[in-house]
Amino acid sequence: MTVxxxxxxxxxxxxxxxxxxxxxCVVLLHGGEFxxxxxxxxxxxxxxxxxRYRVLAPDMLGFGHSAKVIDFTDxxxxxxxxxxxxxxxxxxxxxxxxxxxxxxxxxxxxxTSEFPRLPVRSLVAICGGxxxxxxxxxxxxxxxDGSSDAMRRIVxxxxxxxxxxxxxxxxxRRFLSSxxxxxxxxxxxxxxxxxxxxxxxxxxSERAYERISVPTLIVEGGGDKLLPAGWAAQIAxxxxxxxxxxxxxxxxxxxxxxPDAVNAVLHKFLDATATAVSPTKRKE
Numbered sequence: 001m002t003v004x005x006x007x008x009x010x011x012x013x014x015x016x017x018x019x020x021x022x023x024x025c026v027v028l029l030h031g032g033e034f035x036x037x038x039x040x041x042x043x044x045x046x047x048x049x050x051x052r053y054r055v056l057a058p059d060m061l062g063f064g065h066s067a068k069v070i071d072f073t074d075x076x077x078x079x080x081x082x083x084x085x086x087x088x089x090x091x092x093x094x095x096x097x098x099x100x101x102x103x104x105x106x107x108x109x110x111x112t113s114e115f116p117r118l119p120v121r122s123l124v125a126i127c128g129g130x131x132x133x134x135x136x137x138x139x140x141x142x143x144x145d146g147s148s149d150a151m152r153r154i155v156x157x158x159x160x161x162x163x164x165x166x167x168x169x170x171x172x173r174r175f176l177s178s179x180x181x182x183x184x185x186x187x188x189x190x191x192x193x194x195x196x197x198x199x200x201x202x203x204x205s206e207r208a209y210e211r212i213s214v215p216t217l218i219v220e221g222g223g224d225k226l227l228p229a230g231w232a233a234q235i236a237x238x239x240x241x242x243x244x245x246x247x248x249x250x251x252x253x254x255x256x257x258x259p260d261a262v263n264a265v266l267h268k269f270l271d272a273t274a275t276a277v278s279p280t281k282r283k284e
Contacts, residue, residue: 001047007065010085016065017058017086018042021050024121024274025095027087028057029103031128031253033154034144034187035178037064041100044259049266053096058086060103061186068182070189080110084117096122096270100255104128108235111214112207122215122273124266127224127252130231137225142191146184151175160223160251209238215273216242219265221250221257 003020018038026049030041038057049055059066060079071078083106087095097120099107104125110116111123132138137157144150151174156165164170178184216239220232236244247254247261255262 001050003046003050005065008086008089010082010089013061013067013069013082014065015058015061015067015082015086017056018046019054019056020046021052021054023053024270025092026053026055026270027083027092027095027097028055029083029097029099029106030057030060030063031100032060032063032102032187032190033141033158034184035151035154035174035176036102037177039064040174040177041103041253042255045098045255045263045266048259048263049270052267053270056087056090056092056095058083062190063183063186064177065180068186070186072189075190076106076109080106080117084119087119092119094119094121096120096124096273098124098126098266099128100126101128101252108207108209108212111212111216112209113211120214122217122270123212124217124219124269125235126219126255126262127221127227129218129235130220130227132226133228135225141226144178144184144188146179148172148175151178157225158252159257160221160225160249161257164257209235210240212239212242215269217265217269218242218244219254219262220244220246221252221254222246222248223250224252226252 003018005018007016028042030036030038038059042057046055061069061082097107105128107123108125108129110118140153140157152165152171155171218232218236232244236242245265247258250258
């Protein structure tokens with residue numbers, strides 16, 4: 001299976017993405033930590049899903065090889081609008097969406113809004129949506145100084161087991177991704193605040209979940225260091241027809257740490273919903 005890297009200009013912004021396969025479309029949205037990108041977030045997922053689906057995995061604004069821009073008043077909203085326009089540019093009117101961490105939160109925020117913009121046919125949120133824990137692992141995600149040691153602390157925070165932070169090659173790949181031109185600046189800028197202001201509170205998981213009407217799966221990492229145990233079932237319980245699953249032996253990125261288990265879960269869910277409902281109502 002060939003995975004192609006391509007570029008499309010969306011509203012004047014260069015947008016890099018990976019594409020593979022054919023059939024119903026699946027859009028993969030990666031996390032928001034320093035060094036995140038479509039390739040790093042979904043390298044064990046794209047080919048597996050492309051056996052049956054057309055898979056699109058964009059580098060979101062500020063990450064990977066896409067434009068390094070940020071909206072200081074509505075950064076999340078800008079990324080949601082950009083992904084909606086990305087889909088429109090590629091002729092995607094309906095898709096199954098899978099998000100990890102920041103990508104999952106974006107999906108839940110959009111799907112619970114009054115007027116969703118993304119053409120969501122079904123939704124999978126992986127380790128995104130619960131109340132983030134204020135601990136040393138959360139702090140590692142914020143206190144990145146662009147050094148290899150700091151990147152190792154980020155990798156430690158993201159994974160359940162010790163293998164990934166002990167892997168010099170893997171830490172190095174994430175380090176290189178975090179130091180692409182403009183990458184550190186774009187992610188760090190989201191942490192800026194005016195001098196004298198208190199630190200912002202942790203993101204809340206409280207949303208209008210009753211607005212979600214598409215098939216939904218919430219995936220929890222059994223060893224997630226950033227989210228509390230049981231958060232996925234709690235959110236799924238507030239969405240009509242949704243279900244949750246816990247991936248054992250996985251932290252905040254189970255699609256990387258336990259790819260076979262996650263791919264099996266994704267195939268089962270996507271195959272069951274491939275002929276389901278039409279997209280959610282959205283603004284054009």
